[in-house]
Amino acid sequence: MTSRPFKTRFAPSPTGLLHLGNIRTALFNFLLARQARGTFLLRLEDTDAMRGHEKYARALEADLRWLGLVWNEGPEAGGRHGPYAQSERGSVYKEYFTALESKGQAYPCFCSEHELAIARKTALAAHRPPRYSGKCRALSPQEAQARFARGEPATLRFRVEEGKTVEFEDKVRGRQVFSTDDIGDYVIRRSDGTPAFFFCNAIDDALMEVTLVVRGEDHLTNTPRQILLLQALGLPLPAYAHIALVVGADGAPLSKRTGSKSIEELRAVGYLPPAINNYLARLGHTYDANAFMNLEALAENFDLSRLGRAPARYDEAQLMHWQREAVLHLPSTTLQEWMGDAVQALVPADSFAEFTEAVRGNISFPADALRWARIVFTDKLVVSHAAREAMMAAGPEFFATARQALETHGANFKVVAETVKQARSVSGKSLFQPLRAALLGELDGPEMARILPLIGVERARKRLSL
Numbered sequence: 001m002t003s004r005p006f007k008t009r010f011a012p013s014p015t016g017l018l019h020l021g022n023i024r025t026a027l028f029n030f031l032l033a034r035q036a037r038g039t040f041l042l043r044l045e046d047t048d049a050m051r052g053h054e055k056y057a058r059a060l061e062a063d064l065r066w067l068g069l070v071w072n073e074g075p076e077a078g079g080r081h082g083p084y085a086q087s088e089r090g091s092v093y094k095e096y097f098t099a100l101e102s103k104g105q106a107y108p109c110f111c112s113e114h115e116l117a118i119a120r121k122t123a124l125a126a127h128r129p130p131r132y133s134g135k136c137r138a139l140s141p142q143e144a145q146a147r148f149a150r151g152e153p154a155t156l157r158f159r160v161e162e163g164k165t166v167e168f169e170d171k172v173r174g175r176q177v178f179s180t181d182d183i184g185d186y187v188i189r190r191s192d193g194t195p196a197f198f199f200c201n202a203i204d205d206a207l208m209e210v211t212l213v214v215r216g217e218d219h220l221t222n223t224p225r226q227i228l229l230l231q232a233l234g235l236p237l238p239a240y241a242h243i244a245l246v247v248g249a250d251g252a253p254l255s256k257r258t259g260s261k262s263i264e265e266l267r268a269v270g271y272l273p274p275a276i277n278n279y280l281a282r283l284g285h286t287y288d289a290n291a292f293m294n295l296e297a298l299a300e301n302f303d304l305s306r307l308g309r310a311p312a313r314y315d316e317a318q319l320m321h322w323q324r325e326a327v328l329h330l331p332s333t334t335l336q337e338w339m340g341d342a343v344q345a346l347v348p349a350d351s352f353a354e355f356t357e358a359v360r361g362n363i364s365f366p367a368d369a370l371r372w373a374r375i376v377f378t379d380k381l382v383v384s385h386a387a388r389e390a391m392m393a394a395g396p397e398f399f400a401t402a403r404q405a406l407e408t409h410g411a412n413f414k415v416v417a418e419t420v421k422q423a424r425s426v427s428g429k430s431l432f433q434p435l436r437a438a439l440l441g442e443l444d445g446p447e448m449a450r451i452l453p454l455i456g457v458e459r460a461r462k463r464l465s466l
């Protein structure tokens with residue numbers, strides 16, 4: 001098994017937009033494949049019955065590409081093991097159902113939902129695991145045929161040998177032991193003919209030669225069932241790593257069904273791919289270095305043994321930290337594009353590079369850049385209460401001197417400030433705050449030496465005349 005080429009996979013069901021929990025699973029699989037110079041496979045776990053799966057499939061592919069989590073095998077990328085959408089693999093699953101039936105390892109079950117529900121309740125009341133009683137196990141082929149002929153619907157159940165254990169070494173959670181007595185015979189094909197999710201999932205992992213399955217721990221209880229299936233079919237087993245789920249502030253796992261914030265929404269407000277990647281790679285996983293890293297470095301230093309088992313809590317403040325880091329690290333031209341049309345319309349082309357560098361340290365989103373662009377390049381200055389107080393405290397003579405210095409020396413903040421300092425004997429906060437307040441309308445913001453030349457003498461003169 002270990003001699004097979006290293007391959008991980010991400011196998012989402014396109015039932016909604018991906019959220020940070022799903023993407024973290026994709027990221028870990030991507031990083032591990034990249035680190036091992038192996039393959040990162042994408043498989044769509046859709047079924048024909050799913051609504052809108054085409055739309056969501058395209059959306060999740062776009063999300064992955066946007067984050068740079070590019071798959072080397074799967075839809076569009078191609079590969080030897082396609083098709084890569086489960087809705088197109090019906091004939092493959094059929095073949096394996098037949099194989100299991102002909103070996104006597106699967107049998108038709110005619111028990112109705114109602115009957116099964118009663119049996120489950122009875123078992124639970126008697127403190128027994130609610131596993132299938134085995135009622136249809138012993139049906140003779142003739143009897144089964146007769147019932148089919150009468151048009152009775154049947155599921156297909158996988159036969160599980162009693163009194164055994166299924167064991168595997170989980171790469172995150174350690175040794176896992178399950179008793180087959182708790183599992184019981186389980187449904188692998190529903191009565192409408194559709195295969196059970198974990199059946200397709202296991203068969204596909206084996207046929208697509210996946211060697212390591214990294215997925216949310218919500219799948220942990222599927223694993224012994226999948227191992228039993230693969231063993232019965234003589235198919236290779238992957239290694240497994242079940243990672244803690246990402247939970248929201250309420251402690252509940254992020255989920256498409258409960259409307260968790262989607263990657264698409266984060267992209268729309270201006271979150272940057274390296275911010276999301278740096279944040280998620282550290283969510284429940286630790287690196288030695290806390291520095292901002294590109295995907296290559298995140299991959300190089302990723303370590304499965306450093307994954308925590310506790311639920312990973314989504315923390316927006318942490319994501320914001322990495323967003324600011326990403327803004328600081330972005331190439332200037334990319335940052336300008338990211339700022340968007342509204343900023344581009346306000347900032348003169350020949351000042352864009354200076355503007356970008358001046359505000360880079362003070363923005364987290366394009367909306368922040370727009371605010372600074374309005375302050376610097378329009379006459380609509382909104383002066384905050386604190387700024388107005390600082391200006392009042394400095395008094396009109398302070399500003400008369402500042403205006404005079406501006407006329408004499410131009411938009412050179414250092415010289416203007418130095419002149420005011422000498423002439424009015426003020427320094428530190430009492431010098432810089434009123435100047436900043438008048439010129440920007442705020443007490444915090446970009447470095448004045450960079451921003452004043454962009455504001456220009458004319459606009460600065462008016463602002464110092466307040």
Ligand SMILES: Nc1ncnc2c1ncn2[C@@H]1O[C@H](COP(=O)(O)OP(=O)(O)OP(=O)(O)O)[C@@H](O)[C@H]1O
Pocket residue numbers: 011012013014015020021022023024025214215216217218219244245246247253254255256257
């Ligand atoms: N909250 C979460 N935290 C971490 N991983 C998650 C979370 N929710 C789903 N995953 C993982 O994302 C991968 C893709 O899952 P899939 O698209 O089937 O979503 P799902 O399990 O149906 O989740 P959802 O509840 O969001 O629909 C799986 O490995 C799953 O374990």
